[in-house]
Each structure stands twice: as C-alpha cells, then as structure tokens.
Amino acid sequence: MAVLRARKTNNEVDQPSSPVLRFGSDKPLKLDAGTLLSPFQIAYQTYGTLNDARSNAILVCHALTGDQHVASTNPVTGKPGWWEVLIGPGKIIDTNRFFVICSNVIGGCLGSTGPASTNPATDKPYGLDLPIITIRDMVRAQQMLIDHFGIEKLFCVLGGSMGGMQVLEWASSYPERVFSALPIATGARHSSQNIAFHEVGRQAVMADPDWHGGKYFEHGKRPEKGLAVARMAAHITYLSEAALHRKFGRNLQDREALTFGFDADFQIESYLRHQGMTFVDRFDANSYLYMTRSMDYFDLAADHGGRLADAFAGTKTRFCLVSFTSDWLFPTEESRSIVHALNAAGASVSFVEIETDRGHDAFLLDEPELFAAINGFIGSAARARGLSA
Amino acid sequence: MSVNRDQRVDLEVVANLIPPQSRVLDVGSGDGSLLELLQDTKQVDGRGLELSQRGVNECVARGLSVIQGDADKDLEFYPDKGFDFVVLSQTLQATRNPKLVLDELLRIGNRAIVSFPNFGHWRVRLSLFIQGRMPVTKDLPYSWYDTPNIHFCTIRDFVNLCDELGATVEKATALDAAGQKIGLSMPWWFWNFFGQQAVFLLKR
Incomplete structure (x- = not known):
C-alpha cells in the first residue's frame, strides 16, 4: 500500500496533470546555495484570460504544503482548490476579470522540481542531493515563469504564510514588476520559535x-x-x-x-x-x-544589511498586510514591523488586523473581514492600474 | 474616534488647505472621511494612521491606504519630510504626549494641519464657571471619567506650544458652533472665546 501511494505521488511529481514549463540546460536556475539547478521544471495552473495589455495578472504564492491547484480540484486529494473561497469566477478575486497564476514552488512535490523529482544525472529521485532551496530561489523561478507569459508587471502578488514570504521577496527583489502586494499572516523572517x-x-x-x-x-x-x-x-x-x-x-x-x-x-x-x-x-x-528549511532561512532584513526598510527602498508597490489576532505562528507584531519598515521606506501601505480565534489558518477560511479588506485593496489598486471593473 | 463624527465641520476647512495631488498623511483618520474627500476632490496620494482597528478595516475595505497605529508611538517610523501635509484633525487632545506628536508632525510633513476643539470656548468656560462641572456638549459628548480627550487646550495654549516648537502659523481659522469661519481679522482673544474649533496650518 505504501509503495502504491508512493508511486501515485511520484506521477504528479515528474509528469504533473497540470501544465508544466521545462527549462533546459540553457536556462538554469541560480540557487542561493551557490549552485545551478538544471534542468528544472515549474508546474502551474492559470485561471481566466490575460488581457491584451498583459496588465491583469495576479500571482498567487502557496504556503508550506500548498500547491498550484488554488482554484480547481486537486488531482491528488480530489478536494476543491485550497483558496476557492477567494478565487474563481465572480469571487473576490474574479477570474472573469483577472488572469490568476499559481505555480508549485521549487522544492515542492506536485510537479515543480523537488527532492522527489527524478535526478537526470542518476535517474533516481534527488532525495537530499537537491541543494537547499530558499524563498528567493522559489521567487526567481516564478519570475522565469512570468517571463514566459510575457508579463512585465504583475498586477498583484498575494499569498499567506510561506506564500506571504514569497510576496515580500517579490516586492523586494523585483519591485518594478509588482504593482501591488498582499502578504497575509506572514513575517519578514522566521522566528526562533517557528x-x-x-x-x-x-x-x-x-x-x-x-x-x-x-x-x-x-x-x-x-x-x-x-x-x-x-x-x-x-x-x-x-x-x-x-x-x-x-x-x-x-x-x-x-x-x-x-x-x-x-x-x-x-x-x-x-x-x-x-x-x-x-x-x-x-x-x-x-x-x-x-x-x-526555506522558511527557516528567510530573513529579508539580513539580506539588506539588517535594515528591513532597505529591502523596500524607493518602492512604488502598493502594499496591504493582513494579520489575525489569534495567530501565534505569525503574530500581528511580525506584520507591524513590516509595516513600520514600509512606512520608513515611504511606501503606500494598508494594514489590517482581523479579530478571529481561528489562528494562523484563518487566512484559508471564509473570513468576511479578510475578504472585505482584499476586495477594497484589489479594487482601489485596479482603479489605479486602469483596469476596468 | 475622539469627537462626535457628525460635528466634523472642520473637514472641509482642512481639505481647502490642501492643493491637488499632494502627498498627505492623515493621523487619526477615523472612518476615512477626510481621506476619501481628499482623494475624490483633490486626487491626493493619501495615507492614514488610525488607532481603532474597526476604523482601519472599514477604510481598507473602502480602498483607502490606512494602517492601524498610535500617533503617540508609530510616527517615529515615518521618514523626515515624507509628506507634503500631515493632518491631525480632532485627535491632538486625545494623544498622550501632544507636544511630541506635534513635533513629529512638523518633522514628517512639509506642513502640518492641526484641528482641535477649543477648550477656551465660552460654553466651556460657562459650564465651569456657573455649574462648576466639566462640560459635556454636542461637540464634546464624553463625561470626564470616560473621555478619550485627555489633553484639552485652548487656542491660546496651542499658539504658545507652536512658539515653543519653533513652528510658524501660516494660517489659522476658528469655527463657530455652526462650523462657520469667524471673522479673519479678529484678535486671538476673540477667537479663543467664540471659536468652538480651530484649524491651524503650520510649518517649521
């Protein structure tokens, strides 16, 4: 039984049922570990249609054990997409209006290159031969995917928890490519407790x-x-x-x-x-x-001389941060310190703390106040971006 | 929220002091009325700082760029001269350290606009003088024991504080109970007696 299940996951690993973009030896992924990953692949899902100006794209970054199946049935579990309460036709993030992209992160196991993927050098799974992957590596790979779509600037990058870390990394590493950023229930670094x-x-x-x-x-x-x-x-x-x-x-x-x-x-x-x-x-x-490990290694301030504000110096990106009162994994103070850094960088920032007893997972649930905040933020950003309703 | 919202006659006076397309920080932005007014009529790049989480969430849901924060604690994170205008409307009297807050406003903004209820108004004086009780009016609806307004001042007090901080008063307006401006050429004592609210435009 265990072997059977192992094989099943493996099928999604090398030959995922979702679209997959393969990069050959001419396009290696530069890793923070100091090596190159090549060849490698990114499995992704898209929803909606990219407009002619390519200005309506939203990138969703998934959390620790999430995947690219954000708004469609998961091929492994048969369950609805993990953020279908938020994303879909007529939903808060309306796929009739926006082109939503979500990719499995590098290091994952649902089709993007990860430790379960076949190492072409040995024809066996990488296992621990895969170099350590960082949040920045994940974002670097996503950036190559966005290039593939010919999208110069994403209308919005959003995600919660580890997804929120990717959002912050996107806004810091590629500020000119992110019109608005929505990091939810996250931090600019992983705490000692985490x-x-x-x-x-x-x-x-x-x-x-x-x-x-x-x-x-x-x-x-x-x-x-x-x-x-x-x-x-x-x-x-x-x-x-x-x-x-x-x-x-x-x-x-x-x-x-x-x-x-x-x-x-x-x-x-x-x-x-x-x-x-x-x-x-x-x-x-x-x-x-x-x-x-990727989350443990994340420390955005450390990457900028210890000053978080410098990670966002001169940014034109519009930010909205969200935290939850009962989240003890990423308490409100983590979001607040990002807000203070963004203030110091002169950035446009909104910050909402939502009262709930549902803890960190609240970002995945039907939280009316969360949806109201996302709706307001996306709506005003869309007006500023000149996207019709 | 520190004063009765229906009584926010100062909003339009404040808005008229701000030219279009300015960068504005509204400290104590409440339900976002001023930011919305400024965005709609002046196309400003507006940001808000508000203590009450409910106020903040409502503002963000309406598409305004507002964060939860405390004027007494969170202004230090803003860079020098990051805004053309920093507005503190009807909030100064509710801060723990008004002098420090005003100092921060003058540091963050090229100009600061401060509006506050005038504790020198004749009704306030009358209440104290005749009844010997802290005034409870339409404008200041709280009893002494539950008021968030812990640092009331009169127009004269405020002018003194500006002097102490080296701030220049570029414009000042006193409003009567109906929100009408009181004659411009009147002396300070007149404003201090008949002005229910005051709006100051400051620079340092």
Missing part, C-alpha cells in the same frame, strides 16, 4: 526508520509515521488554544469514558491523527524538509 517547531517536524521525519537517509523511494518505503507526527505538531501551531477548545474541548472520541490506555480517547487526538494520516497521502517527506 524554527524550533520546524526542527521538531524534521526530526520526526528523520527518526522514522523508513526515511532511509532520504532514499526511501529506492527502498520502496515512505516515512509515513514520522511525517504524520510532523504534521500533527505543525497543525497545532496553525490553530489557536481558543479554537481548539471551542471545537474539541475535552470531548471523548466515540466512547463514554476514559479507557485508561493510549488510544485516541480525546477528540483532539483523533482529529490530529486524521490530519497526520491524510497529509502523508499527498505530501512527500523530503519535500517537507526542504519547504520548512
């Missing part, structure tokens, strides 16, 4: 004997237990104490009394186990290591 949580997850994966030093495919195995534990731990950080208590309290799972054993007596245990189990069906363990 690195700590990621390290717990990585150690769980690597402690699984089925991990085999990253060469599990060659052994016909996958470190499912380790990855599930990593996901369970991470999932707690995406919620809040209040939301957990509201949803689960100390309720028991399908039983009247405690069993005096280590079964999932409590609903929250059962819920987390389910989250862990469904995750390993869709995600590659090595990719999880690479994704978490």
Whole structure:
C-alpha cells in the first residue's frame, strides 16, 4: 500500500496533470546555495484570460504544503482548490476579470522540481542531493515563469504564510514588476520559535526508520509515521488554544469514558491523527524538509544589511498586510514591523488586523473581514492600474 | 474616534488647505472621511494612521491606504519630510504626549494641519464657571471619567506650544458652533472665546 501511494505521488511529481514549463540546460536556475539547478521544471495552473495589455495578472504564492491547484480540484486529494473561497469566477478575486497564476514552488512535490523529482544525472529521485532551496530561489523561478507569459508587471502578488514570504521577496527583489502586494499572516523572517517547531517536524521525519537517509523511494518505503507526527505538531501551531477548545474541548472520541490506555480517547487526538494520516497521502517527506528549511532561512532584513526598510527602498508597490489576532505562528507584531519598515521606506501601505480565534489558518477560511479588506485593496489598486471593473 | 463624527465641520476647512495631488498623511483618520474627500476632490496620494482597528478595516475595505497605529508611538517610523501635509484633525487632545506628536508632525510633513476643539470656548468656560462641572456638549459628548480627550487646550495654549516648537502659523481659522469661519481679522482673544474649533496650518 505504501509503495502504491508512493508511486501515485511520484506521477504528479515528474509528469504533473497540470501544465508544466521545462527549462533546459540553457536556462538554469541560480540557487542561493551557490549552485545551478538544471534542468528544472515549474508546474502551474492559470485561471481566466490575460488581457491584451498583459496588465491583469495576479500571482498567487502557496504556503508550506500548498500547491498550484488554488482554484480547481486537486488531482491528488480530489478536494476543491485550497483558496476557492477567494478565487474563481465572480469571487473576490474574479477570474472573469483577472488572469490568476499559481505555480508549485521549487522544492515542492506536485510537479515543480523537488527532492522527489527524478535526478537526470542518476535517474533516481534527488532525495537530499537537491541543494537547499530558499524563498528567493522559489521567487526567481516564478519570475522565469512570468517571463514566459510575457508579463512585465504583475498586477498583484498575494499569498499567506510561506506564500506571504514569497510576496515580500517579490516586492523586494523585483519591485518594478509588482504593482501591488498582499502578504497575509506572514513575517519578514522566521522566528526562533517557528524554527524550533520546524526542527521538531524534521526530526520526526528523520527518526522514522523508513526515511532511509532520504532514499526511501529506492527502498520502496515512505516515512509515513514520522511525517504524520510532523504534521500533527505543525497543525497545532496553525490553530489557536481558543479554537481548539471551542471545537474539541475535552470531548471523548466515540466512547463514554476514559479507557485508561493510549488510544485516541480525546477528540483532539483523533482529529490530529486524521490530519497526520491524510497529509502523508499527498505530501512527500523530503519535500517537507526542504519547504520548512526555506522558511527557516528567510530573513529579508539580513539580506539588506539588517535594515528591513532597505529591502523596500524607493518602492512604488502598493502594499496591504493582513494579520489575525489569534495567530501565534505569525503574530500581528511580525506584520507591524513590516509595516513600520514600509512606512520608513515611504511606501503606500494598508494594514489590517482581523479579530478571529481561528489562528494562523484563518487566512484559508471564509473570513468576511479578510475578504472585505482584499476586495477594497484589489479594487482601489485596479482603479489605479486602469483596469476596468 | 475622539469627537462626535457628525460635528466634523472642520473637514472641509482642512481639505481647502490642501492643493491637488499632494502627498498627505492623515493621523487619526477615523472612518476615512477626510481621506476619501481628499482623494475624490483633490486626487491626493493619501495615507492614514488610525488607532481603532474597526476604523482601519472599514477604510481598507473602502480602498483607502490606512494602517492601524498610535500617533503617540508609530510616527517615529515615518521618514523626515515624507509628506507634503500631515493632518491631525480632532485627535491632538486625545494623544498622550501632544507636544511630541506635534513635533513629529512638523518633522514628517512639509506642513502640518492641526484641528482641535477649543477648550477656551465660552460654553466651556460657562459650564465651569456657573455649574462648576466639566462640560459635556454636542461637540464634546464624553463625561470626564470616560473621555478619550485627555489633553484639552485652548487656542491660546496651542499658539504658545507652536512658539515653543519653533513652528510658524501660516494660517489659522476658528469655527463657530455652526462650523462657520469667524471673522479673519479678529484678535486671538476673540477667537479663543467664540471659536468652538480651530484649524491651524503650520510649518517649521
């Protein structure tokens, strides 16, 4: 069974069902690790139509375990796109009006080159032979995709969490190509606590004997237990104490009394186990290591002499930042420090903190105030960009 | 929000001081009325700073460029002379350190526009003099114990503060209860007595 599932993910890895752009040896991807990745490929999805002026393109950047299937059925899970509440025909980000692009990040496992991809040098999966990928590497690759579409300036780049980091990197590295930027529930660097949580997850994966030093495919195995534990731990950080208590309290799972054993007596245990189990069906363990590492390495201020404002010096991009009151992974203070840096850089910036008990994951949910803010920001940016309604 | 919104007769007076296409920072932008007015009529590049999260969210939903922040704490992050005008309308009296805030306004903006309720108005004086009680009026609807307005001043007090900070008063206007301008050639004591609100254009 494990082998079967492993193969299934692998099929999306090298030959994804979504469109894929392949770059040969003439167009290598320059990595922050100091090496070149070549050949490499980017799997992506698009929705809507690019207008003649090529001015209506919105790039959506996905989070840690997201993918390019932002507004259409996920080929692995069969579930709706991960941001279909926001993006689609007639939705807040209206695909009748905008051309929406979303690509799987480099290092991912849904069709863009990542550790599960076949290394052409060995004809085996890269595993840990893939160099460490940074947020900037992901954005550099996305930029090559945008070039392919002949888009000079994106109307908007948006994303939450790790996606928000990519948004900030886009605005900093390619300010002239970003008309507006919408980083949600994110930070300009990963905090020590966040690195700590990621390290717990990585150690769980690597402690699984089925991990085999990253060469599990060659052994016909996958470190499912380790990855599930990593996901369970991470999932707690995406919620809040209040939301957990509201949803689960100390309720028991399908039983009247405690069993005096280590079964999932409590609903929250059962819920987390389910989250862990469904995750390993869709995600590659090595990719999880690479994704978490990319976030840990992200520190936009450090890339600019320690002064975050210098990352945005002279920017003309219009920014809107959003944070959530109960998000303890990327608390409001993280967004506020970006806002202060943007103020110091003289940038146009809006900043909304949304009251909710749903924690970090609130950005993926139906949050009316979030939608109102995005709607207002996109609307006024579209007017400034001269895009008709 | 520190004063009754329906009473914001000062908005138009403030707007008239700002030429088209200016870069404007509205400190204490409330529900965004002034920013919207300026954007619609003067095509300004407008930004807002507002304490109340609800006010901010409403502004952003309406397409205005506003951030949540505190005039007492967050002005230091703005660069010198980053704006043509920094507006502080009906907010000075609600700040913790009005002197520092005014100093920051003069640093950030080429010009500062400050409007505030005049505590020297005859009704206020009368309330104190006759009733011996802190005034509660249409314009200042709060009781002393729940008011956000912790630093009231009179027009004369404000002029003194401007002197202390080395700010030049380029224009000043006093408004009566109906929001009408009080005669331009009147002396300070007259304004200080009959002006319900004052609007100052400052430069340093």
